[in-house]
Amino acid sequence: xxxxxxxxxxxxxxxxxxxxxxxxxxxxxxxxxxxxxxxxxxxxxxxxxxxxxxxxxxxxxxxxxxxxxxxxxxxxxxxxxxxxxxxxxxxxxxxxxxxxxxxxxxxxxxxxxxxxxxxxxxxxxxxxxxxxxxxxxxxxxxxxxxxxxxxxxxxxxxxxxxxxxxxxxxx
Amino acid sequence: xxxxxxxxxxxxxxxxxxxxxxxxxxxxxxxxxxxxxxxxxxxxxxxxxxxxxxxxxxxxxxxxxxxxxxxxxxxxxxxxxxxxxxxxxxxxxxxxxxxxxxxxxxxxxxxxxxxxxxxxxxxxxxxxxxxxxxxxxxxxxxxxxxxxxxxxxxxxxxxxxxxxxxxxxxx
Numbered sequence: 128x129x130x131x132x133x134x135x136x137x138x139x140x141x142x143x144x145x146x147x148x149x150x151x152x153x154x155x156x157x158x159x160x161x162x163x164x165x166x167x168x169x170x171x172x173x174x175x176x177x178x179x180x181x182x183x184x185x186x187x188x189x190x191x192x193x194x195x196x197x198x199x200x201x202x203x204x205x206x207x208x209x210x211x212x213x214x215x216x217x218x219x220x221x222x223x224x225x226x227x228x229x230x231x232x233x234x235x236x237x238x239x240x241x242x243x244x245x246x247x248x249x250x251x252x253x254x255x256x257x258x259x260x261x262x263x264x265x266x267x268x269x270x271x272x273x274x275x276x277x278x279x280x281x282x283x284x285x286x287x288x289x290x291x292x293x294x295x296x297x298x
Numbered sequence: 299x300x301x302x303x304x305x306x307x308x309x310x311x312x313x314x315x316x317x318x319x320x321x322x323x324x325x326x327x328x329x330x331x332x333x334x335x336x337x338x339x340x341x342x343x344x345x346x347x348x349x350x351x352x353x354x355x356x357x358x359x360x361x362x363x364x365x366x367x368x369x370x371x372x373x374x375x376x377x378x379x380x381x382x383x384x385x386x387x388x389x390x391x392x393x394x395x396x397x398x399x400x401x402x403x404x405x406x407x408x409x410x411x412x413x414x415x416x417x418x419x420x421x422x423x424x425x426x427x428x429x430x431x432x433x434x435x436x437x438x439x440x441x442x443x444x445x446x447x448x449x450x451x452x453x454x455x456x457x458x459x460x461x462x463x464x465x466x467x468x469x
Contacts, residue, residue: 138453138454140449140452140453140456141446141449141450141452141453142449144449144452144453145446145449148449176397184386186386187386187390189386189389189390190393190397191392191400192450193364193392193396193450194389194390194391194392194393194396195393196446196447196449196450197388197389197392197446198385198386198388198389198392199446200445200446201388201389202385207443207444208446209445209446210440210445214369214372214373215355215357215358215369215373216440216443217368217369217372218366218368218369218372219358219360219365219440220365220445220446220447221362221364221392222360222361222362222365222366223433223439223447223451224447224450225362225363225364225365225396225399226361226362226433227447227450227451228396228399228400229362229399229400229403230425231425231426231429231454232454251402254401254402255402258402262397268394269381269387269390269391269394272378272387273378273379274371274379274380274391275316275367275368275370275371275379275380275391275395276367276391276394276395276398278312278313278315278316278319279309279312279364279367279395279398279399280394280398281311281312281315282309282311282312282315283312283398283402283403285311
């Protein structure tokens with residue numbers, strides 16, 4: 128049985144629709160944004176990033192919409208929610224979802240920009256603090272098995288040197 | 299044979315590393331950011347988003363780092379670049395890469411924030427204009443086969459109503 132954690136009117140809706148379309152066996156747990164429930168210790172035990180949605184499975188909790196969507200599709204092949212046997216078509220699907228989450232979603236949210244612009248240095252630092260303390264499993268990002276997340280993390284982590292250099296120059 | 303389009307010192311490096319690690323047969327085409335080559339008609343034929351990296355395959359061009367990485371992993375299973383036979387582990391990998399592309403990468407780039415904050419409404423409009431005119435295949439997002447990108451797009455598109463309402467209120 129899956130448990131889906133979601134607030135109303137967020138990108139969680141996408142995963143909720145997919146769960147229904149997959150005919151998945153799941154229960155829901157509503158998260159009250161008005162009461163900032165996503166920042167409370169009880170929810171942070173579910174998702175340490177304090178973000179929604181989250182999908183609790185027997186193996187653990189999944190977060191980030193594109194990943195949850197791909198998981199629902201892959202575990203319910205009979206629902207045909209993704210081209211599972213065609214790597215190129217699957218990559219095109221992923222590319223579309225990636226564009227939505229990294230560009231469209233971000234472009235939508237001026238409040239997030241304003242907040243992030245003011246504290247972009249702290250924000251990047253906080254991201255890498257979370258990665259280093261909570262997300263890295265070791266020896267590789269995902270644990271014993273090497274995966275493509277490693278060069279991706281390596282690439283973005285390198286930028287910290289540039290950020291650091293520009294901080295020094297601006298003093 | 300794959301063709302990899304990349305500039306120096308961007309997130310394209312992640313895919314470049316993965317191509318090497320996969321032992322992929324590919325050639326490279328360097329994109330000159332200094333000359334804004336990514337905005338020129340010749341490159342826009344390769345990637346209409348004018349962004350990098352892009353990976354040209356026999357089936358077509360792939361963009362967006364998480365999608366390119368998953369594709370490289372799936373088409374080179376012998377390189378073991380992703381847990382291809384384990385949907386949960388694959389989803390965890392995707393979740394990590396999604397966090398990198400939607401949050402960490404964005405948090406890194408104050409210039410992008412500043413530019414986007416100033417014109418967030420135009421930016422969202424430009425995103426959906428591109429989606430509607432160039433990316434939607436019909437009848438579903440990816441063409442004839444339904445896929446999980448559909449509820450994702452539906453969800454984010456709904457926000458345009460909210461944006462529109464707040465524009466009217468702010469007049």
